Amino acid sequence: MNRIEINEKVLSKNDIVAARIREKAAQTRTAVINLTSSPGSGKTSLLEALLPRLQTKYRLAVIEGDLRTENDADRLRQRGINAIQIQTGDACHLEAAQVEALLGTTEPAGCAIELETLDLLIIENIGNLVCPASYDLGEDAFFVMLSVTEGDDKPAKYPTIFFNADYFILNKIDLAPYVDFSIEKCIANALAVNARLKTATISARTGAGLDEIAQVIEDIIVAKKAN
């Protein structure tokens, strides 16, 4: 048995679990979003800025993925968001089984996510542009984020994650004047990999573009309810 075959088996096992999550979320009509980026692109900052306003209309929860620490879940809890941390140790992505283990269970106490009580579940994946690309978590929409400090050629360098994504969010546009980064070139690079990508430019820090992202997420929630 060689390594490729093993990876295929691991992936297909993941796909089976992801299909179960997707089926369960279809029954409960809970929209599920998988949010990925490099380390430090601003995934948690976006959720901090966005979710308190979405929470006034929708019931939501967040699963936070990191190798170590509860930092990100703690940051969201301080904003009144229901957040649960998964620590992967040395793994560079979340797997569907780690998400499924949190759904509908009652142990450990206080750590369960009951999909039937939620309109929206956001899964903030490990900060990584490679590994999360190939692991379906049962999501309705796959978001990939970059920040303008990371270089406008990143979509060409990490094409798989951009190819698999539904939305491309370009963050930290408030820093654009201080770095060598062409927003137009970056978006063109992303669309060259995946012409179906919907794109948005934002600053989680200043709030620019957040109305648009909030509307995108609301549309996903509404579509899920209508199914």
Add this chain to the structure above:
Amino acid sequence: MNRIEINEKVLSKNDIVAARIREKAAQTRTAVINLTSSPGSGKTSLLEALLPRLQTKYRLAVIEGDLRTENDADRLRQRGINAIQIQTGDACHLEAAQVEALLGTTEPAGCAIELETLDLLIIENIGNLVCPASYDLGEDAFFVMLSVTEGDDKPAKYPTIFFNADYFILNKIDLAPYVDFSIEKCIANALAVNARLKTATISARTGAGLDEIAQVIEDIIVAKKAN
């Protein structure tokens, strides 16, 4: 055979190849540096700023690792640096066998790195804070870089790579006024993971701190010659 055993075997095979690289570089007295960071922290920008001046005194070459594109090797070649690109496809790290394949071979033409002609070989790894942490490439020094736009808690979130590193370079300090980032806290977080870490704060863009990094690399080259 479970997955952990397979990973151990893959790693130990990598260690055998890395040991061969280390032995060969010891014979030729070539210093080897493995440079890692998140995507977009500024590894290539650092090399663009640093290597033209080091090249006036030392014979050097760079191996560039990316999933796709020759962009980074092209950027260095434009500065007159001898750079060879490895494209890993979907792999999130370089392996020692990929480096060894470039050493001392004559095929493909123009793609060989002859260690006996070099004082310094820098390997710019894939942009990833997880996977490269566990793959020895036969280096004398393992550098991990962050930029101030990525959040000061990253060493706590990605401890393995900081634990295995010898040097921690904090880049983009010119952007510090525009982001919420404590340089002191970040360095304290890194030292909490690895008290042996040597640290430096730089801006590849403005040139701040580059004298210090140049001296660090020169010391590594001189120590290798003396062995």
